[in-house]
Amino acid sequence: MSEAKKGQEENRESRLMAVENKYAHRDYEVNITFPEFTCLCPMTGYPDFATIHVKYVPDELILELRSAKLYINKFRDEGFFHEEAVNKILDDFVAVCKPRLMEVVGDFNPRGNVKTVVRAEYNKES
Numbered sequence: 496m497s498e499a500k501k502g503q504e505e506n507r508e509s510r511l512m513a514v515e516n517k518y519a520h521r522d523y524e525v526n527i528t529f530p531e532f533t534c535l536c537p538m539t540g541y542p543d544f545a546t547i548h549v550k551y552v553p554d555e556l557i558l559e560l561r562s563a564k565l566y567i568n569k570f571r572d573e574g575f576f577h578e579e580a581v582n583k584i585l586d587d588f589v590a591v592c593k594p595r596l597m598e599v600v601g602d603f604n605p606r607g608n609v610k611t612v613v614r615a616e617y618n619k620e621s
Contacts, residue, residue, distance in 0.1 A: 507569075509562060509565035509566065509569075510562065510566075511558075511559075511562050511563065511566045511587060511588070511591045512558075512559040512562040512591065513556035513557060513558055513559060513591045513592040513593075514556065514557055514559050515555070515556065515557075516553045516554065516555055516556055516557045518553075519553065519554060519555050522552050522595070523552065523553070524550060524551070524552055525549075525550070525551050525552075525553060525557065525558075526548070526549070526550050527548075527549040527550075527558070527560070527563065528546060528547070528548050528549075529546065529547040529548075529549075529563075529564070529567045530546045531544075532544065532545045532546065532547045532567060532570065532580075532601070533545075533570065533571050534570040534571065534573055534574070534575045534580050535571075535572065535573060535574045535575070536574065536576075536606075537574030537575060537576060540574070541606070543577065543603055543604070543606060544603070544604040545577070545580075545601045545602055545603040545604060546601075546602045547567065547581075547584065547599065547600070547601050547602075548598075548599070548600040548602065549563075549584075549588065549597070549598070549599050550597070550598045550600075551588075551592070551594040551595075551596060551597035551598070552594055552595040552596040552597075553592065553594050553595070554592075554593055554594055554595050554619070555593065556591070556592040556593060556594075557592060558588060558591065558592050563588070566587070567584075577601055577603050577611045577613050578613050580601060580613075581599050581600070581601040581613040581614070581615050582599075582613075582615050584599050584601075585597060585598075585599040585615040585616075585617055589617045593619075594617070594619065595618075595619050595620075596616075596617065596618050596619065597616070597617045598614065598615070598616045598617075599614070599615050599616075600612065600613070600614045600615075601613045601614075
C-alpha cells in the first residue's frame with residue numbers, strides 16, 4: 496500500500512479526541528496553527544487554501560493534536576464555503592474538548608482577487 500493511500504485511509508478512520516488536562520485548575524492559552532488547510536469550493540470544486548489558527552483556554556480536557564491534524568485533513572476532499580468550514584471546526588473542537596474559550600480563524604488565500612478571513616468564537620460563560 497502506498498503512503499498516500501495509507502494517509503487517506505488514516506484520515507477516513509480517524510476521530511477527533513481530547514485528553515485530560517492536568518492543569519485544569521489554572522487558565523492558560525493554547526495556540527495551534529494548521530498552515531496547509533485545504534477544502535473545495537462547493538460551487539466550482541476548485542481548491543481553497545488557508546491557514547487555520549485555533550486559540551483556546553482549556554477546561555477539563557485538551558485537544559489531542561494528532562487527532563486534530565487528521566480531522567483537519569478530512570476537509571481536503573469536501574466542499575465548504577469559508578464561513579462554514581471555520582464554524583464547523585469551532586463547533587467540532589468545542590464539542591470534543593469543552594474549553595472555557597475558543598477562537599478559530601481561517602485566513603484563506605486570495606482566489607479570483609478576493610481574500611477572506613473568517614473568525615468564529617466560543618465562550619463558555621456566554
